[in-house]
Amino acid sequence: MATKKEERIFEKERRKSQKARMARMKKDGLDKYFTPDQIRYNRNRRIIGAVWPFFRGLILFGLGFVIMYPLLFMLSTAFRPNEQMNDPSIVWLPKSFTWNNIHETATVMKFNYWDAAHPFHNTVLNTILLNVVSSVLQVITCSITGYGFARFKFKGRNVLFAIVLLMIIVPPQITTIPLYLQFAYFKLFGIIPLYDAKGEPLSIINTGLTMYLPALFANGIKAGLFIYIFRQFFRGLPKELEDAAYLDGCGPFETYVKIMIPNAKTSFLTVFLFSIVWYWNDFYVSSSFFTENNTVALMLKNLDATLQQQLFDGQTVSVRQIIVWLESGCLLAITPLLIMYTFLQKYFVEGVERSGLTGM
Amino acid sequence: MADNTNNRAPEINDIQSDIVSAAAAKPKGLNIPYERRKQLYGYGFIALWFVGSIYFFIAPLIQSLIYSFHQTKIVTGGMQMSNPGFKNYYNAFRKDQYYVPALTAMIKDTLLNTPLIIVFSVFIAVILNQKFKGRTAARAIFFLPVIIATGPVIDIINGNMSTGGYAGGSEQFSTMFETNLVDDLLNFLGIYNISDKLTNVISTLTSDIMNLIWKCGIQIILFLSALQGIPYSAKEAASMEGATSWEYFWKITVPYISPILISALVYTIVDSFVDPSNDVMTLVLNQSKQWEHGYSAAMAWAYFAIVGAILAVVLAVINRFVYYEVE
Numbered sequence: 001m002a003t004k005k006e007e008r009i010f011e012k013e014r015r016k017s018q019k020a021r022m023a024r025m026k027k028d029g030l031d032k033y034f035t036p037d038q039i040r041y042n043r044n045r046r047i048i049g050a051v052w053p054f055f056r057g058l059i060l061f062g063l064g065f066v067i068m069y070p071l072l073f074m075l076s077t078a079f080r081p082n083e084q085m086n087d088p089s090i091v092w093l094p095k096s097f098t099w100n101n102i103h104e105t106a107t108v109m110k111f112n113y114w115d116a117a118h119p120f121h122n123t124v125l126n127t128i129l130l131n132v133v134s135s136v137l138q139v140i141t142c143s144i145t146g147y148g149f150a151r152f153k154f155k156g157r158n159v160l161f162a163i164v165l166l167m168i169i170v171p172p173q174i175t176t177i178p179l180y181l182q183f184a185y186f187k188l189f190g191i192i193p194l195y196d197a198k199g200e201p202l203s204i205i206n207t208g209l210t211m212y213l214p215a216l217f218a219n220g221i222k223a224g225l226f227i228y229i230f231r232q233f234f235r236g237l238p239k240e241l242e243d244a245a246y247l248d249g250c251g252p253f254e255t256y257v258k259i260m261i262p263n264a265k266t267s268f269l270t271v272f273l274f275s276i277v278w279y280w281n282d283f284y285v286s287s288s289f290f291t292e293n294n295t296v297a298l299m300l301k302n303l304d305a306t307l308q309q310q311l312f313d314g315q316t317v318s319v320r321q322i323i324v325w326l327e328s329g330c331l332l333a334i335t336p337l338l339i340m341y342t343f344l345q346k347y348f349v350e351g352v353e354r355s356g357l358t359g360m
Numbered sequence: 361m362a363d364n365t366n367n368r369a370p371e372i373n374d375i376q377s378d379i380v381s382a383a384a385a386k387p388k389g390l391n392i393p394y395e396r397r398k399q400l401y402g403y404g405f406i407a408l409w410f411v412g413s414i415y416f417f418i419a420p421l422i423q424s425l426i427y428s429f430h431q432t433k434i435v436t437g438g439m440q441m442s443n444p445g446f447k448n449y450y451n452a453f454r455k456d457q458y459y460v461p462a463l464t465a466m467i468k469d470t471l472l473n474t475p476l477i478i479v480f481s482v483f484i485a486v487i488l489n490q491k492f493k494g495r496t497a498a499r500a501i502f503f504l505p506v507i508i509a510t511g512p513v514i515d516i517i518n519g520n521m522s523t524g525g526y527a528g529g530s531e532q533f534s535t536m537f538e539t540n541l542v543d544d545l546l547n548f549l550g551i552y553n554i555s556d557k558l559t560n561v562i563s564t565l566t567s568d569i570m571n572l573i574w575k576c577g578i579q580i581i582l583f584l585s586a587l588q589g590i591p592y593s594a595k596e597a598a599s600m601e602g603a604t605s606w607e608y609f610w611k612i613t614v615p616y617i618s619p620i621l622i623s624a625l626v627y628t629i630v631d632s633f634v635d636p637s638n639d640v641m642t643l644v645l646n647q648s649k650q651w652e653h654g655y656s657a658a659m660a661w662a663y664f665a666i667v668g669a670i671l672a673v674v675l676a677v678i679n680r681f682v683y684y685e686v687e
Binding site for chain 2: 037038041044045048053056059060063064066067068069070071074141142144145147148149151152153154155157160163167168169170171172173174175176177178179181182213214216217218219227246251252253256277278280281282283297300301303326327329330333334337338341342345348
């Protein structure tokens with residue numbers, strides 16, 4: 001195998017010789033070598049090849065700007081003193097920069113709250129704990145389920161898989177209320193009622209369990225989609241892997257742990273990353289089950305109300321007056337995701353490409 | 361097993377007898393054929409999910425279906441139900457002045473936006489699949505909405521916060537775009553104000569251009585993965601035959617990515633229907649905030665049934681045009 005550098009040199013030489021050949025042919029007269037059709041085809045190709053990159057750049061730049069616009073706006077406003085919001089002479093670059101907005105918003109959102117006795121009253125730490133635990137559980141259980149659907153034939157498989165598809169399609173809004181009641185009056189295995197120390201029915205609302213338990217049973221946020229991705233991925237692996245493992249004396253679960261997991265590393269990472277993103281951004285499910293447990297998404301959702309309470313003594317203010325704090329809040333909320341994305345960008349994209357979603 | 365591998369007898373008979381003796385030597389409980397055993401292991405692998413989905417998915421689903429046929433009241437220990445019947449559904453469709461308009465508007469929007477999103481994502485995916493400098497950066501930017509658009513950040517960007525009122529990024533941006541560029545372009549092409557309908561359609565499209573682009577992330581990834589699955593031989597054959605890029609797109613690219621079209625379609629439709637900020641979902645959530653759980657469940661279920669029907673029709677139609685490579 002040639003290295004990348006060598007390949008580049010080969011490519012250069014190839015181009016050079018092709019150019020030389022074309023020059024020679026042109027000197028002899030092109031009609032000797034090509035039919036008129038071919039000449040026209042080649043000319044068109046050359047013209048398109050010269051013009052297209054320009055248009056492509058234009059399109060990409062324009063659409064890229066549309067996507068970046070809110071982020072640029074966020075950056076521009078988050079560091080702008082509030083008075084300069086109404087200054088018509090400022091479009092993007094403020095006259096002076098300030099950290100105050102960020103600092104005040106972080107205090108309101110409890111980003112820099114610290115209490116050694118309750119470290120998880122800090123919003124960021126709490127969210128990270130919830131996200132990572134749920135995502136890890138979710139990845140493990142969804143992959144096991146996906147493997148079961150991909151590689152074993154059993155009666156009723158199609159019916160059961162239809163449930164997975166239903167999980168993708170049914171919005172969480174339909175099941176939230178009954179689920180809330182199940183959690184508020186929690187019963188072990190759905191049958192045995194439990195009671196807390198005061199003799200009241202045990203409620204797991206406001207605890208992390210409302211997130212962990214569904215994730216542990218492969219029913220967390222977007223679990224259906226993840227099961228589907230894993231199933232597609234495992235279906236794409238060659239069947240011989242399992243037969244070889246079986247002949248070497250591996251049981252199915254051992255095969256899964258020792259053969260399949262190492263093969264599915266990228267897929268695991270992709271699903272894990274997406275799971276983190278979705279848990280981080282989720283506010284619907286968490287707002288239904290948490291009233292006191294703060295996550296970043298919930299804080300951001302209620303930011304305007306809390307801002308009015310804490311910075312404006314409960315007066316009603318228009319959104320225009322607090323936009324700098326809102327945008328700082330946005331910036332604070334997405335910065336961790338953006339940092340993760342810049343470093344692991346390749347896994348977000350390549351992982352999905354390789355996970356076999358193509359072979360529907 | 362060990363006997364079997366150590367003892368390499370050349371005769372077929374010997375091997376057969378070996379296998380038989382190996383099977384006989386196994387403990388009695390394991391004397392189930394391999395295929396049967398695999399079946400049982402299959403159940404083992406999905407057991408965890410199955411138990412979970414009964415408790416966390418199917419039971420709540422059926423429960424909410426039951427709510428939708430009752431008048432409900434929250435009491436200690438659970439939900440109290442009375443007056444069984446179709447009253448909730450009747451109220452939603454015949455008495456509620458917001459539900460039906462929201463529903464039709466929602467369906468119209470989705471039917472209009474879905475093809476646009478699909479076409480646009482295919483276009484971007486084809487561009488991002490070409491080789492050029494800065495491709496990684498371009499891809500990173502176009503996938504950025506996947507990370508951000510699912511969260512509450514998009515609400516602030518769009519100015520849909522609970523207090524509302526702020527002309528947020530998308531509106532601000534789109535107004536700028538709409539008034540300056542699109543009208544100019546239409547004027548320039550001489551098709552401005554040919555008919556009010558056309559102008560209306562174009563202005564609805566452009567007024568939402570940012571939301572449209574922001575919804576394309578996952579679809580672009582899906583199509584990109586499909587594009588990378590096009591075998592090199594097809595590309596080579598096409599260029600040998602002298603296909604232009606246009607012909608190549610319609611005769612090679614489109615058939616090859618058509619299977620992924622289905623998943624992209626399903627994703628787009630479902631995504632736009634379950635978006636918590638759409639009108640119907642807002643109605644449903646408001647009802648459940650006012651403790652009208654039965655009514656809210658009825659609305660959600662009727663909505664869900666309609667979405668399901670639309671999905672089924674769309675899939676049935678699209679499935680006829682999908683090209684599956686025979687292996």
